[in-house]
Amino acid sequence: MRNNIVHIGAGELTYEIRAIVKIAEQLAARGIPVQLENIGDPVAKGEPVPAWIKRVVSDLTLQDCSYAYCPTKGLLETREFLAARTNGRGGAQITAEDVVFFNGLGDAIQKVYGLLRREARVIGPSPTYSTHSSGEAAHAGQSPICYRLDPDNQWYPDLDDLRLSVKYNPAISGMLIINPDNPTGAVYPEEVLREMIDIAREYDLFLIADEIYQNLVYNGQTTRPISDLVGDVPAISLKGISKELPWPGARCGWMEVYNAGRDPVFDLYIKSIVDSKMVEVCSTTLPQKAIPLILGHPEYPAHLERRRKRYERFSNLAYQLLRPLPGVRVNRTNGAFYMSVAFADGLLSPHQTLPIDDPEVRVMVEGLVGAPNTPLDKRFVYYLLASTGVCVVPLSSFHTALRGFRITLLEPDEDHFVEIYRTVGRAMEDYLAS
């Protein structure tokens, strides 16, 4: 090329959660049955969508207006519905103008980081959901800046680490909180959130709270949405329907802006996000029409409660099955539907293997894990996949120095779920002993 046309942050855009599926597909083509425990799509994993939700959506398909563009920020009646729900909690007060729809939160996340000034950094958790860390790093053209989530303290944020990082890095302008968390399944208590907000206030940062799992909290835990606690700190809450309904294929999520108008720089930044949406025209119309009808439906609370109960049960099963294994750090998940399993430091080595029956597959895996600088947990994950068919995601791809993997709680059949976790447990023991 005449000039280098590659963006400075291009190398930061990786999504191992889906990349590994390519390998799984190659294995499946060779006749190895594959269990996909890598991606957070309950519907793809066989969770049935209730008939009443299907009826709401199918009725909407009969209306011509469902096929039209909607306003840039989204349908007014849906934004009013969502603003009223937030206002009804008594915390941050917003209007429909503070609610902006996107084509899924993935789209919102790209815009939130993509429209930041290059030098302005957002500190996020480590490990972190990689769409955030990749988006932030790509905008800056540098590695993400992180605060530590502590595997020895229920994966809660290390608040000293957070405070010191913010104090000594003046480029940090925002703080990301993911609560409940992906990839750890942690749910932060109110005191932790209050301390994080205090740090943001003290150092004049804005907050990004990814709350897509806010209503999937179980095991008797309680937490608060950021709107309850944010006070006067400028903040963006990211919410969506992919996980909660669940309807990930709708590609529909929204942001709520708290304390717009309190800071002129924050206002200009939010305006740039809306302007960028305007250039793009608008987001998907039909799911926005469905939101008030589904979230306001008399069957919705019981539907959500059933889902919470199911994840609670499977979270406890997973914990019972993996916790006794020596050399691993696991916490019971209290929200969302992922579990992070970390190997104790120094346990993994580049010589460990698992038996792989098919010689061609073995050669393929050896080639893949033989690439220079392959993280040791990626090596484990590939051997696990080729040896047992269980597909998980290496923890190293969630921007952390910890080595382990993320596995979902989504397999709906309980016996099968237990079998998958038993298989993973046995494979971990065999791998470490090899």
Ligand SMILES: Cc1ncc(COP(=O)(O)O)c(C=O)c1O
């Ligand atoms: C924490 C978090 N935020 C955002 C998203 C993206 O969701 P969406 O389907 O709305 O793009 C996910 C998806 O897994 C997620 O886990």
